[in-house]
Amino acid sequence: MRRGDRCLQRSYMETESTMHRKVQHRVLTRMSATGAMPPSPPERSMSRDSQDSMEDYWSEVRNIEEDCQGGQEEMIERSSMDEVELEEAWLHEAGLSTLVSGTLTDSPAEALLSTLTRSQAAMVKKRLDNYTQTMRKRNKQPIRHVRDVFSTADTSTAEHTPPVSSNGQIAPKLPHWTPPKAHQPCQAFRPVESSVKECQMEVYILSFEEPYSEGVTAHRKGRDCHDCQRIRKGDKDLPKFQIVTPKQGLTRVHDLSSEDIKKIACISLIELTTFYDALGIELKRNRMVRSKVRETGIFGVPLTTLLENDQKKFPGSKVPLVFKKLLSKLEQTGLQTEGILRVPGSASRVKHLRQELDTKFYEDRFDWEQVRHNDAAGLLKMFIRELPHPLLTQQHMPAFTAAQNIPSTKHQLQALHLLILLLPEVNRDTLKALLEFLNKVVAYEEKNRMSLWNVSMIVAPNLFTSRDKTTRQEEMQGAAGAAHLVRLLIIYQDLLWTVPCFLISHVRKMNEAAMSKKTPSSEKTKRKLLRRRNTDREKEKSEVTDLREGVIRVQAPLHAKVSMAIQLDNETRARDVMARFDFENGQGSRSLSRRQKCFLFEVGGNIGERCLHPDTHLLEVYRVNPHCEWILKSRTT
Secondary structure, eight states, X not given: OOHHHHHHHHHHHHHHHHHHHHHHHHHHXXXXXXXXXXXXXXXXXXXXXXXXXXXHHHHHHHHHHHHHHHSOOOOBOOOOOOHHHHHHHXXXXXXXXXXXXXXXXXXXXXXXXXTOOHHHHHHHXXXXXXXXXXXXXXXXXXXXXXXXXXXXXXXXXXXXXXXXXXXXXXOOOOOOOOOOOOOSTTTTOOEEOOSOTTTOOOEEEEOOSSOGGGGGHHHHTTOXXXXXSOOOOOGGGSOEEXXXXXXTOOOBGGGBOHHHHHXXXXXXHHHHHHHHHHTTOOOOXXXXXXXXXXXSSXXXXXXXXXXXHHHHHSTTXXXXXXXHHHHHHHHHHTTTSTTTTTSOOOHHHHHHHHHHHHXXXXXXOOOGGGOOHHHHHHHHXXXXXXXXXXXXXXXXXXXXXXXXXXXXXXXXXXXXXXXXXXXXXXXXXHHHHXXXXXXXXXXXXXXXXXXXXXXXXXXXXXXSOOSBTTTHHHHHHXXXXXXXXXXXXXXXXXXXXXXXXHHHHHHHHHHXXXXXXXXXXXXXXXXXXXXXXXXXXXXXXXXXXXXXXXXXXXXXXTSSSOEEEEEOOTTOBHHHHHHHHHHHTOXXXXXXXXXXXXXXXXXXXXXXXXXXXXXXXXXXXXXXXXXXXXXXXXXXX
């Protein structure tokens, strides 16, 4: 190449680089002005670390763009959702599709409606009314008018739960769950002194006793609450939240049965919508895209398909094996490596390994020894990006994105909490595995030079982008703001995977309402149920004649002594029962092994199944679920 040509080429490259930086500056300025940018720590807003984090972000965006241009990735067209589709999809996911199908009688929707708070019921009525009005504008008659479901025309949040009709007439009022008396705005979020002297930060009490939408009543009156003073602190200065432990015990997502988790998801959607409405945020929704997806291989295959394939060889798997293997490889070789996740591997090498994984992983022929830590990091991010449906789900991506506009860290956390409970099980479990790994990366910051902010900036573009040509650019711009949400997901993941007790109360009420509505369909069924009931009563008389009020019988099929009567008092906890069985069955190593593997469950009554936390006060559980069985057994997950 001649000297003049080289000079011309160098000049062109410098001009292009300058233009690219100007575009980045304009985008950042625009995002900062609209509130899309995450809060900058005041003491570090112009620091070297912040500048490096933004460079990490834009570097990751460039890597993603180059990967998409160089590959054969199929982009998905997404059409917007009209109002009727939006409301129908919302009602379906909320478990209320029967409101528009005309089959409400004795349905789960009737039980769900009977448990709603006033604000939640008003929100359901608002969505159903919007559906009815939109259908009328199209000159279509809805199957059920909103007046047939809710007897009152007042949409005020102060109204009681509207009664439900089963035959088109105004129905009598359903049993209504009255929430606890509303606290003053955000009173549950109050600072207390930290017991850790070196931390020197405020600790905020976070209560799960009442719905989050009930704690933002000030917003409905047009005022900001105390929590809406956004906390802008550095990586190590995010607010510390302390959970108020309920006497019925903390409940993790994996402590509940799959059927009860589905009910939790329905209630969470209603609560999230009510919560966003109180904060003045529109809850948008993307259309569920139906397109051809790969059924074989690894990359571009739905999580559900991968998990089904894995469970054929390893029953009980919760996270795709290839995803766990990539995380394991990174933990073994990369946690202490400087720039892990940031420094990309060779693009051609990563693509070659991708092809080998696709063809050899399920044949057990893939050589993991050839994978370097930066290769594993590239493959991990590529796996997340190429999922046909985003890890955070297509339909809920707008709700995740909208959370960055909430002006309070506490309210952001509450929104994320409800969104996590809305995710499909495989998405939620896979996200938890990712967050646990990212937390380990941040723990080695002194060696790998990857702060919480660095990690969040790199992960955000991969989580908040999708294979959608109509939204990729806006997602790329919004991903910088989403980095703040990634920080919250990493730091508060244990809290986010805890099920609030107000949602469990909903489930108990739903199950009780459903049981009260069950009626035998024939005389033969009635006689069968009557015989079973009499048999159960005789069994109870013969086996539990010594049981009095406050006395339970715990079944322990894995122990030598399989049954034991326990007298409950105000101090009896689940750990006491576990220790009692261990003592009765001997204190050898075999007994210790059982104690580590067995947990106390409440089964039946008004809950499907719940694994009790060791600190659970059993008398409190007995009072809310007196008809449950008490079983000491090992987890199935």
